[in-house]
Amino acid sequence: MLESSSFRHVLVGATGMLLFLLCAPVQSQDLSQTLNVNPTDYDNFAVSQAQDLKHHARPANTSAAKEARPTELSNLHSASPNSNGQEPSEKHIRFPGDLQYHGGPVVESTVQHLIFVNLAKSTSCHTVATCWGNPFGFLQDLGNSDFIHVVDQYTGGGNGLYTVSQTIVNVNYPTSSHPFTDHDMLVIAHAVATFFGTGYNHLYHIFLVPGQDECFNSTFTVCYSPDNLKSFAFCAYHGSVTFQDIGHVLYSVEPFQDVEGCSSRPGTPNGQLADSTNNVLSHETFETITDPDGDAWWNSLDNGLFGQEIGDECSFLLFTSTAVFFDPSDVTLNGTKYVAQPEYNNHHHACTTTP
Numbered sequence: 001m002l003e004s005s006s007f008r009h010v011l012v013g014a015t016g017m018l019l020f021l022l023c024a025p026v027q028s029q030d031l032s033q034t035l036n037v038n039p040t041d042y043d044n045f046a047v048s049q050a051q052d053l054k055h056h057a058r059p060a061n062t063s064a065a066k067e068a069r070p071t072e073l074s075n076l077h078s079a080s081p082n083s084n085g086q087e088p089s090e091k092h093i094r095f096p097g098d099l100q101y102h103g104g105p106v107v108e109s110t111v112q113h114l115i116f117v118n119l120a121k122s123t124s125c126h127t128v129a130t131c132w133g134n135p136f137g138f139l140q141d142l143g144n145s146d147f148i149h150v151v152d153q154y155t156g157g158g159n160g161l162y163t164v165s166q167t168i169v170n171v172n173y174p175t176s177s178h179p180f181t182d183h184d185m186l187v188i189a190h191a192v193a194t195f196f197g198t199g200y201n202h203l204y205h206i207f208l209v210p211g212q213d214e215c216f217n218s219t220f221t222v223c224y225s226p227d228n229l230k231s232f233a234f235c236a237y238h239g240s241v242t243f244q245d246i247g248h249v250l251y252s253v254e255p256f257q258d259v260e261g262c263s264s265r266p267g268t269p270n271g272q273l274a275d276s277t278n279n280v281l282s283h284e285t286f287e288t289i290t291d292p293d294g295d296a297w298w299n300s301l302d303n304g305l306f307g308q309e310i311g312d313e314c315s316f317l318l319f320t321s322t323a324v325f326f327d328p329s330d331v332t333l334n335g336t337k338y339v340a341q342p343e344y345n346n347h348h349h350a351c352t353t354t355p
Contacts, residue, residue: 033167039191047186052242054294055182055216056309057234058283060224060261061317061324064233070307072222073234076294077307095349096303097313099154104295105200106154107250107288109161112139112203115169115192122209128168131210131256133274135281139164141334142282149355150343154290154297154310162289165196179213179220182239182253189251190243198247203288205281210256224255226262235262236280238288250292252284265318265325269337279328282340283311313344314351329353 056074059065065073114136116128125131142148143162151157171188173180189204196202208214208224215223215231223231238252257263257276268275287309290297299305305313318327328339331353342351 035167035169037169037171037191039173039187043187043191046190046243046245047183049244050186050241055237055239057237058280060232060235062229062232062261064229064231068222068233074307077298096301097305097344098346098349099297099310099344100300101297102295104293106290106296107200107292108155110201110203111163111165112205113165113169113192113196115171115188115204115206117171117173117188117206117208119170119209124210132207132277133270135277136164138278138338141336145333146355147331147333147353150345150352151289152355153347179215179223179225181218182216185253186241189249193249194246198249200292204251206251206253208255214253214255226259232261236284238284240293250288252288254281260323263325264339265327268339275339278338279326279340286343287311310343311341314342
């Protein structure tokens with residue numbers, strides 16, 4: 001029988017070694033603690049009762065992504081295109097890329113939590129660094145850079161508002177012959193959010209190891225699936241959900257990005273593996289901040305950009321003779337060189353990496 005307490009997995013973990021806190025440095029990441037989590041039957045039950053599930057995917061550079069309907073990649077923006085939106089910024093001038101505000105909440109400040117699923121089970125990942133680079137350091141530098149202040153025009157602005165938890169979270173989760181689905185991601189998000197907290201002041205990034213496919217649902221038709229090109233339609237996505245017991249949760253799903261269809265161009269400052277991770281993580285972070293639930297800042301004009309968010313309009317590509325790569329910009333964040341795609345800036349009516 002399921003226990004009624006939403007903290008069942010925390011209590012069991014504290015006494016039965018399903019959940020423990022280790023205060024020690026981790027794999028050269030600038031972190032102070034590691035948290036190991038085993039989701040339970042209660043987390044699965046909580047997901048079955050969840051409401052208001054929203055998601056918005058970043059399309060992969062694949063044929064499946066081109067063929068997918070917009071509603072298959074996002075259920076955030078259900079309104080019909082219109083030609084109204086905000087008033088033009090200058091009289092008699094319209095800027096087709098400008099985002100419109102639709103009245104919903106934005107993320108004014110948040111702490112970001114990094115969750116790594118089945119790292120201990122992976123045959124290709126021995127540390128966070130070997131499969132993702134240093135996403136913790138990237139997010140920390142992003143939060144202390146000028147680049148993050150592109151969102152000030154949409155959220156109100158300020159310094160030190162987007163921080164990173166000092167705890168790295170490892171989740172042990174059952175695997176099967178089928179891809180994970182968003183249901184599995186929600187089970188993981190519920191388990192971890194029960195421990196850290198919910199609402200717009202927490203954002204959970206869920207990282208998947210190389211070779212782990214993930215789909216929106218059990219039909220397995222719209223997926224991150226580099227081994228199955230017919231369904232390989234997205235690289236990552238951000239979403240939100242309301243659980244009846246613990247409340248509203250924001251999350252992103254970050255599959256392994258250094259694959260054809262999702263990777264950044266070669267020759268980047270931290271290597272293709274790390275900067276492919278950073279580029280897509282940046283995209284999902286900016287979009288979560290400015291449009292967490294699909295009713296804040298996005299383009300609702302009938303101009304070919306309907307439904308696009310702050311990152312979608314600026315996701316540039318590089319075509320070579322052998323492959324197509326994302327083509328992010330060179331940026332220096334808090335003194336460290338990275339690449340990350342620019343974000344749409346209403347003030348400049350352009351894609352920029354500065355306010």
